[in-house]
Amino acid sequence: MSQIAKELLYTGKAKDVYKTDNDDEYIIKFRDDITALDGGKKDTLSKKGVYNALISTKLFEVLEAEGIKTQYIELLSPDEMLTMSLDMIPLEVICRNIATGSLVKKYPFPEKKELNPPIIQFDYKNDEYHDPMLNDSIILALDIVSQDALDEIRQITLKINRVLSDFLKSKGLLLVDFKLEYGFDKDGNIILGDEISPDTTRLWDVDTLENFDKDIFRKGEDGVVDAYRKVVDLILTDDEKDKWNVKDIE
Numbered sequence: 001m002s003q004i005a006k007e008l009l010y011t012g013k014a015k016d017v018y019k020t021d022n023d024d025e026y027i028i029k030f031r032d033d034i035t036a037l038d039g040g041k042k043d044t045l046s047k048k049g050v051y052n053a054l055i056s057t058k059l060f061e062v063l064e065a066e067g068i069k070t071q072y073i074e075l076l077s078p079d080e081m082l083t084m085s086l087d088m089i090p091l092e093v094i095c096r097n098i099a100t101g102s103l104v105k106k107y108p109f110p111e112k113k114e115l116n117p118p119i120i121q122f123d124y125k126n127d128e129y130h131d132p133m134l135n136d137s138i139i140l141a142l143d144i145v146s147q148d149a150l151d152e153i154r155q156i157t158l159k160i161n162r163v164l165s166d167f168l169k170s171k172g173l174l175l176v177d178f179k180l181e182y183g184f185d186k187d188g189n190i191i192l193g194d195e196i197s198p199d200t201t202r203l204w205d206v207d208t209l210e211n212f213d214k215d216i217f218r219k220g221e222d223g224v225v226d227a228y229r230k231v232v233d234l235i236l237t238d239d240e241k242d243k244w245n246v247k248d249i250e
């Protein structure tokens with residue numbers, strides 16, 4: 001555990017958010033809890049939190065290196081990230097490169113159809129209303145963000161898609177789709193928050209199209225955590241693995 005004094009602010013389905021004695025910084029603890037199907041399916045899987053924290057850290061660092069502003073400050077322990085404290089925007093910003101999942105259930109896309117340009121979709125992050133899909137007019141009418149902010153969120157998301165798709169492809173993984181959450185910092189800048197992990201992305205082997213993400217859990221198959229571990233092994237450098245003693249995590 002980290003040495004920074006902290007106070008639990010809120011507990012989500014997979015992470016805890018703590019206040020620190022610095023108003024500008026929070027600590028996000030990645031828990032082993034996993035949920036799917038609108039909370040209908042739940043489990044606790046040992047080491048999932050650590051793997052998600054390591055994967056999120058790596059991907060936030062990759063984005064920062066390309067000039068994208070993220071909440072990430074430092075990984076304090078294998079499952080605790082020091083982040084900026086953000087005023088979160090209640091949008092799930094979804095970006096899709098390949099049609100699968102709910103998209104092929106709801107619309108007549110053939111499974112695995114390549115989507116070029118990618119599809120960007122906004123869902124309302126609101127459990128009571130079951131995260132309904134929004135459009136620009138509804139977002140403006142609900143006063144969620146301004147049109148300018150929405151346009152900026154679209155542009156940042158497309159850049160994130162390009163950066164992460166290239167990085168992951170170089171590691172043997174296809175970025176099929178992903179969900180992002182943004183927030184405002186104290187100066188009103190739009191900052192990428194939350195997490196980027198196999199809980200929130202679909203990652204397929206570039207050759208076999210085998211999946212390494214939460215779909216394994218959604219389908220009720222075994223080996224979810226082994227798949228997350230495989231992502232850690234693929235994307236972290238040897239130095240990063242040594243630093244976090246990845247070989248001792250089992």
Ligand SMILES: Nc1ncnc2c1ncn2[C@@H]1O[C@H](COP(=O)(O)OP(=O)(O)OP(=O)(O)O)[C@@H](O)[C@H]1O
Pocket residue numbers: 011012013014015016017026028071083084085086087088127181183193194195
């Ligand atoms: N940098 C940040 N500052 C403030 N809140 C954040 C930050 N990053 C993520 N959050 C919020 O932390 C919460 C906890 O994450 P988790 O994924 O466990 O929750 P969730 O189940 O998705 O959401 P919720 O419980 O709010 O419905 C989420 O509401 C997320 O929006």
Ligand SMILES: [Mg+2]
Pocket residue numbers: 012013014
């Ligand atoms: Mg979440």
